[in-house]
Amino acid sequence: MDRLIDLLPDLWQATVETLYVVSLSLVFGGIAGLFVGLALYATRPGSLFPNRFLFGTLNVVVNFFRPIPFVILLAAVQPLARGLGIPGIGPVFGIFAITIASLFAISRIVEQNLLTVRPGVIEAARATGASRSRILLRLLPREALGPLILGYTFIVVALVDMTAIAGAVAAGGLGEFAIVYGFKQFNPWVTWAAVLVIIVIVQAVQFLGNTLARRVLRR
């Protein structure tokens, strides 16, 4: 317990790092995933820009990366990061790895939520003379905004989880804090303090997402 009090500044530091890694990964993975998701949606047969080849390729790529357990992906993308001039450990590497992992998960969530928009709505928009790209980029994301917010909220929670795992390769944050000061030094108080902070972050994110989604969905 005393040890925990001594470590409070480090806990604070770890919390800031986690939030930093999570938010930057969300920005990069979120934007990249949005575009891949839009591409998956738009190129599927019968959609706005059907393209069998592109759809098939994207599908295979996403299906290839998505089932890889994050701990393994973390190790697997290390050479790639180094090749790009990113150090193989530390928060920047964490952001790199989490962005790659979340990008594929987010693209599926985006694709699935866009698919909930009824085809009739798209047909109605096309009948007004709207261009296909206008429908894809402006109308559809707005029509699916409620479920999209909930999907992204779900992803943020997963990002917090991935950040903790990335701590295992010294990517900083609460995961590393819990492993280094708690687990390895047999101090459950420290471990549980990290867990508590993570729970608070997850709850706050979920609350925010639910509130936003409720406002958008008006219920």
Add this chain to the structure above:
Amino acid sequence: MTFIRLTGVTKTFPPSSKDGSPVVAVDDVSLTVDAGDVCGIIGYSGAGKSTVLRLVNALETPTSGTVEIDGRDITHLRERELRALRADIGMIFQQFNLFDSRTVAKNIAYPLEVARRPRAEIAARVDELLRFVGLADKAGSYPEQLSGGQKQRVGIARALATSPRILLADEATSALDPDTTQEVLALLKRVNAELGVTILVITHEMDVIRTLADRVVVMEHGRIIESGDVFDVLSSPQHAATQRFVASIIEDVPTGTQLRTLRERHPGRIVTLQIGDGGQIGGLAGAGATTQADVFATLAAHGVRFELVHGGINDIRGRVFGHLTLAVTGDADAVQRALDAVSAFAPLIEEDARG
């Protein structure tokens, strides 16, 4: 003046499964609609009605044949030109297809935003349309807060936003209850009469055809099997499929269980007679010339008893036609003579013979 012209249009969709055969949705269809007319397309589901409608605003492109709007062949237009064309053709749907994320006013504004109209013009036009469809107090509501009839009125306002000259209605009242259907039909009638919009409706509802259409086209298996003036086609359908379809939407001729029940309940011979309002039907003297009075007077003159057990009178813009199903009793010879006399001028269906 011909405004919409389809010439020898065929639309084939690729097979749904790998070893399936291509689906011919529309098969060599030729059709003209005059400016300011209301043309109804009827037929069972899968007859190709929806595809024909979508060929007019180029949401579908024909496999062969041409589609002309106001004398202009739209078959080979580029995407950009098609978008301009679609601004001149409004469309409404069975499921309304409103944008749930937008208010009523924003739904109506959408086609105007797409057409890049100035903001002030959009606001003024939306106000005007809201008043036209009677929803001025709902401007800030969202679609989920509206009833079905109100949603369709928003759909109509949205379709009219860019002042199109053509309105396509795809089963626009099929999801509505009878009262609301009347309300929406009255609105569509105003759209045609006051704004001079040419309307193409597809429907399987008698009310829509009766109150709205000037002309009717009957489709089956992708082909047009019959077309003409609404009264002519409905009162004396020529094609067997049309007769079946008309019977199913008019429901004044007893069929199946209805007929069995009638036969159990009433002794004597059961016959159905076609009657008219004394005028002509489809240019055939006689077919529509028979009035109820003629039928009853003739039967009475032969001394037989008869009872009206089923029937219906249809009023299409002041012209009347219908069917009377009678149970006729009495001396068998007298009944035969009476029916011979009646059938000389009123088309007669011997219901017993059909059992």
